[in-house]
Amino acid sequence: MTDYPGQAAPRDFWALTCDPLRECGDGEVVAAIDTVSIDPGMSGWITNKRSYMPPVKPGGVMRAFGVGELVESKSDKFAVGDWVTGLTGVQTHGVFREGHLRKIDASLAPPQKFLSGLGMTGFTGFFGMSDIGQPKQGETVVVSAASGAVGSIAAQIAKAAGARVIGIAGGPDKCAYLQGELGLDHAIDYKNCNVGEALAQACPDEIDLYFDNVGGETLEAVLGLMKYQGRIVVCGAISQYDDFAGAQGPANFMSVVTHSLSLRGFTMADYMHRVPEALDWLVPAWKEGRLKMREHVVEGIEHFPDAFDMIFRGENHGKLLLKVNG
CATH class of the missing domain: 3.40.50.720 (NAD(P)-binding Rossmann-like Domain)
Structure with a gap:
């Protein structure tokens, strides 16, 4: 694992690859990832320093929260067409255990909002x-x-x-x-x-x-x-x-x-078990105009390194997101 903290990582630290998906097994789903979140905490995820989550392993998919639509399901909890969120990683598609994702109601708000003020x-x-x-x-x-x-x-x-x-x-x-x-x-x-x-x-x-x-x-x-x-x-x-x-x-x-x-x-x-409580306040506050949220969207998975650097230079205006599909 590198000792580079996030914003000091050289450009060749990142690699864009094209890899086949493994087969979807029982209790798993395949998601087409639409958008991922770019967060300051990513810096800690690529170091070997003690933190609240283990570091991303060399050669692994960069960790990121994302939203996506299910294109295959072998899970009793999810159906094809469901929108989900979770730690999807910076990738266009992925196979996930059903317990690693949470269903979102895309009728309430555009899916990317669930990575922003509703995420x-x-x-x-x-x-x-x-x-x-x-x-x-x-x-x-x-x-x-x-x-x-x-x-x-x-x-x-x-x-x-x-x-x-x-x-x-x-x-x-x-x-x-x-x-x-x-x-x-x-x-x-x-x-x-x-x-x-x-x-x-x-x-x-x-x-x-x-x-x-x-x-x-x-x-x-x-x-x-x-x-x-x-x-x-x-x-x-x-x-x-x-x-x-x-x-x-x-x-x-x-x-x-x-x-x-x-x-x-x-x-x-500390609070994942209380997410519904937050949504009960955030969703109506946003719909009624009492809560404003702004997103800054970068298009294209190939621009992840630029987006990652952007957040540490303070160049984003609002929640920084990377649209990887669409």
Whole structure:
């Protein structure tokens, strides 16, 4: 297994192959994969560092969440024509055990939405904010990477709870989206200002709750402005993904002790049994226009390396997806 963290992987790290499908056995299905999700967590999946999932083996299909339509079924749970989602991998077709996929209702929304706000990123934002963060009316909530797939959902949930929400994003277009489209109270462009100073101005009464997607210097800046007994939800640390082994904590980490802060990390593995609960909130909120979600779609499986690099350069506007069939 390579020691390359995701964004540092050379171009020849990836190979596009054309391989025959194995035969579909009892309790299995064949899916034509329509779209796969490109996520920051992929970086950890191609290293040999300790993580919540084992690394992808050399020569294996790159791990990815996807949606697809069944073209063959030897399962009592699924029929040909069903739309499904799961860890399909970055491939156009695959044979899967029935227990590895979940049926989705394509009549509710376009299938790709189940990789976006109605999928893993939506679930992550929902549970991270509502279950762990628990924003309250009148609180000050800060969300980093707030224009991203997870951050945008988390920020909107905090806003729906009556909190004052400040989003951090990179570039004027993304900040305009946060305030103009998502209705956040303030947006901070980390590419064009001092984040610590901007946060101090935007949060004169300090911060009750921080939803962290980036770690690094942004987390350090927020720690210096947290209220006594404030809460921090650690969802990701994309600023550290280029050096898993050498990732550093914030210099002022003792603020967690001096201000009696609660800091909790999580992954969706903690919440998979509660997915229906998330959908019960997300689907009607989206249909009624109370929840906005945006996708950035790259066409063609051959463009996976470009899409993978794009997410670490912050070039995507919304949930980054790769359409592999169609």
